[in-house]
Amino acid sequence: MTAVESPNQVQRKTTLAEVAAMAEVSLATASKALNNQPRVSDATRRRVIAAAEKLSYVPNSQAQSLISGRTNSIGVITSDLTGRFCTPILLGAEDELGVTSNTVLLCNARGDALLEHKHLEFLLSRNVDGLLIVGDETDTRPHLTVPNHVPVVYVYAPSDDESDCSIVCDNVEAGAMAVEHLLSCGKRKIAIIGGSNTKPNAHNLLLGSPSAAKARLDGALKALHEAGLEPAGPVRFSEWTESWGRAATRLLLDQGVDFDAVICQSDGIARGCMDVLRERSLAIPSQVAVIGHDNRQLLAPDADPPLTSIDNCSEEMGHVAARALLDAINGRPHHGVEYISCRLVQRESTLPM
Amino acid sequence: MTAVESPNQVQRKTTLAEVAAMAEVSLATASKALNNQPRVSDATRRRVIAAAEKLSYVPNSQAQSLISGRTNSIGVITSDLTGRFCTPILLGAEDELGVTSNTVLLCNARGDALLEHKHLEFLLSRNVDGLLIVGDETDTRPHLTVPNHVPVVYVYAPSDDESDCSIVCDNVEAGAMAVEHLLSCGKRKIAIIGGSNTKPNAHNLLLGSPSAAKARLDGALKALHEAGLEPAGPVRFSEWTESWGRAATRLLLDQGVDFDAVICQSDGIARGCMDVLRERSLAIPSQVAVIGHDNRQLLAPDADPPLTSIDNCSEEMGHVAARALLDAINGRPHHGVEYISCRLVQRESTLPM
Numbered sequence: 001m002t003a004v005e006s007p008n009q010v011q012r013k014t015t016l017a018e019v020a021a022m023a024e025v026s027l028a029t030a031s032k033a034l035n036n037q038p039r040v041s042d043a044t045r046r047r048v049i050a051a052a053e054k055l056s057y058v059p060n061s062q063a064q065s066l067i068s069g070r071t072n073s074i075g076v077i078t079s080d081l082t083g084r085f086c087t088p089i090l091l092g093a094e095d096e097l098g099v100t101s102n103t104v105l106l107c108n109a110r111g112d113a114l115l116e117h118k119h120l121e122f123l124l125s126r127n128v129d130g131l132l133i134v135g136d137e138t139d140t141r142p143h144l145t146v147p148n149h150v151p152v153v154y155v156y157a158p159s160d161d162e163s164d165c166s167i168v169c170d171n172v173e174a175g176a177m178a179v180e181h182l183l184s185c186g187k188r189k190i191a192i193i194g195g196s197n198t199k200p201n202a203h204n205l206l207l208g209s210p211s212a213a214k215a216r217l218d219g220a221l222k223a224l225h226e227a228g229l230e231p232a233g234p235v236r237f238s239e240w241t242e243s244w245g246r247a248a249t250r251l252l253l254d255q256g257v258d259f260d261a262v263i264c265q266s267d268g269i270a271r272g273c274m275d276v277l278r279e280r281s282l283a284i285p286s287q288v289a290v291i292g293h294d295n296r297q298l299l300a301p302d303a304d305p306p307l308t309s310i311d312n313c314s315e316e317m318g319h320v321a322a323r324a325l326l327d328a329i330n331g332r333p334h335h336g337v338e339y340i341s342c343r344l345v346q347r348e349s350t351l352p353m
Numbered sequence: 354m355t356a357v358e359s360p361n362q363v364q365r366k367t368t369l370a371e372v373a374a375m376a377e378v379s380l381a382t383a384s385k386a387l388n389n390q391p392r393v394s395d396a397t398r399r400r401v402i403a404a405a406e407k408l409s410y411v412p413n414s415q416a417q418s419l420i421s422g423r424t425n426s427i428g429v430i431t432s433d434l435t436g437r438f439c440t441p442i443l444l445g446a447e448d449e450l451g452v453t454s455n456t457v458l459l460c461n462a463r464g465d466a467l468l469e470h471k472h473l474e475f476l477l478s479r480n481v482d483g484l485l486i487v488g489d490e491t492d493t494r495p496h497l498t499v500p501n502h503v504p505v506v507y508v509y510a511p512s513d514d515e516s517d518c519s520i521v522c523d524n525v526e527a528g529a530m531a532v533e534h535l536l537s538c539g540k541r542k543i544a545i546i547g548g549s550n551t552k553p554n555a556h557n558l559l560l561g562s563p564s565a566a567k568a569r570l571d572g573a574l575k576a577l578h579e580a581g582l583e584p585a586g587p588v589r590f591s592e593w594t595e596s597w598g599r600a601a602t603r604l605l606l607d608q609g610v611d612f613d614a615v616i617c618q619s620d621g622i623a624r625g626c627m628d629v630l631r632e633r634s635l636a637i638p639s640q641v642a643v644i645g646h647d648n649r650q651l652l653a654p655d656a657d658p659p660l661t662s663i664d665n666c667s668e669e670m671g672h673v674a675a676r677a678l679l680d681a682i683n684g685r686p687h688h689g690v691e692y693i694s695c696r697l698v699q700r701e702s703t704l705p706m
């Protein structure tokens with residue numbers, strides 16, 4: 001004979017009815033408030049959420065799905081043709097959403113507004129619980145008009161509507177971080193080789209975006225100025241490529257610029273720069289330290305010497321965006337732009353003191 | 354007053370009823386046959402398809418959707434963590450499926466069989482019309498058990514069930530193509546630096562697969578033997594990396610191997626090889642020609658000199674896979690492995706005579 005547990009031994013789950021009673025609203029209103037449905041005032045929604053938190057209310061997922069009409073699926077629309085940014089962002093988002101309860105529906109809009117609209121309609125017809133809109137460049141992108149009960153989070157490229165929630169990488173901080181690291185290596189004569197400062201087109205989507213170049217420069221200049229310094233030599237912009245890195249480095253050397261470190265705004269530029277330094281028999285990092293941006297796995301770790309670089313933490317961006325989207329789905333939308341910090345990946349092309 | 358067209362002036366659309374009548378089957382059977390539903394014999398299906406082709410039957414897409422239950426969506430399950438293969442394959446598939454009528458639902462199984470199964474169930478619950486299963490390596494993968502009216506096409510990694518349809522790249526041909534190109538450049542002393550011949554693990558998924566290394570070597574040896582040649586020096590395998598390319602090239606030079614060309618089984622290996630050739634003041638391509646594999650955009654075009662490489666045509670693979678899937682959805686399933694040809698991308702690291 002098995003023991004019969006007394007009711008007190010089992011912690012009974014709080015019901016939605018109890019939450020509704022405490023918040024002094026109807027069951028329907030409590031459900032709407034917790035499931036981010038429209039036609040609930042902000043004050044009521046806050047009261048219901050407070051009651052749910054106080055009672056440690058954990059929704060029954062099956063009942064919740066029936067009540068809320070949730071499908072446990074998230075729509076993602078990307079314009080990232082190369083997968084460069086989108087893949088790590090998606091991995092981070094999937095980790096966060098929990099592989100056991102949410103599935104990602106991916107649509108590639110290829111930078112085409114009409115196609116994006118078509119994908120949006122499709123995803124809405126599939127009753128996705130929320131939408132991640134992943135950009136392919138760091139410029140502001142147009143706000144998407146979506147029925148207001150479906151939450152949207154913008155990733156990488158921020159929405160032009162400030163009340164939207166956008167999760168982007170902090171390229172200004174990345175620029176400053178590069179300078180601060182080189183200063184910590186005892187370098188004071190820091191040259192900067194810029195990437196592209198023109199709008200990317202269909203052929204160079206791979207190679208970055210003008211806002212990234214400007215933001216990285218702004219951050220670097222700010223950090224230099226704080227140390228009472230200016231860049232060594234002129235800062236030139238052209239492309240994100242290795243061949244530009246080679247050309248720009250030859251220019252600096254041939255024009256007699258005196259420098260002991262170079263910030264390259266992409267890892268490709270840094271690879272080209274290191275090629276020319278080696279060609280001219282300049283030792284890396286003792287004579288000239290080199291730092292890149294983006295920490296691309298194909299370019300940075302296996303360079304000769306391995307390249308120190310600033311990682312944009314795309315996967316972390318996916319985590320944060322997914323958390324913001326889940327918050328919005330649960331009635332706690334975020335607003336405005338949230339910047340994700342970068343991370344220095346120290347390798348042998350720089351040598352801290 | 355507008356002219357009244359006579360019925361003969363407008364080409365009237367063939368109806369499904371007419372197809373059924375010609376094939377001497379019921380309307381329901383004709384519909385099942387054309388929409389790849391089960392419980393129709395192969396003979397009947399062939400008769401209905403022949404009648405539809407003879408009458409130039411074009412299904413009304415809305416009626417068809419009602420009859421067939423089609424959702425115009427394709428499920429894709431990938432285990433490609435990096436997007437290296439999957440992104441171009443997806444782009445090709447999307448092109449082929451037609452952005453106006455089909456949408457792709459993407460699930461990333463991350464090489465986890467349980468997660469793959471969960472994604473499969475989800476996609477089936479969404480009534481996808483068909484499934485593309487995109488592998489992350491070229492090894493054979495296990496057949497997926499799917500209710501038999503949902504067609505499946507395997508891409509990149511073939512199914513271990515020969516009756517399945519698999520679309521893969523022809524690495525044997527790629528290996529032969531590299532040799533034939535170097536012979537056409539007048540080179541006869543061809544060294545080969547292999548990639549990894551061990552199973553990839555979570556940390557080197559990026560870097561290729563053992564089958565690719567073996568298949569590329571098999572193709573290269575076959576082409577060398579046909580020309581009455583053997584590889585210059587021993588063929589060694591280690592990794593797909595630049596540092597292995599540097600080490601292997603130093604080994605060849607230091608052991609006094611006499612070679613005038615190197616086939617590198619990845620673009621990364623080729624980059625490392627060219628670094629060492631430059632370091633030893635050997636002119637590329639006049640003294641030593643170098644050819645890579647994969648034609649990676651970050652590594653090959655902007656190398657110094659730009660690297661000749663064999664492109665696996667992943668986007669073409671996506672096109673062919675999508676066409677095979679549409680055929681299967683329309684009752685004409687393919688069976689067995691179809692190999693997609695590679696393509697030589699000529700750059701300055703080799704010089705044809």
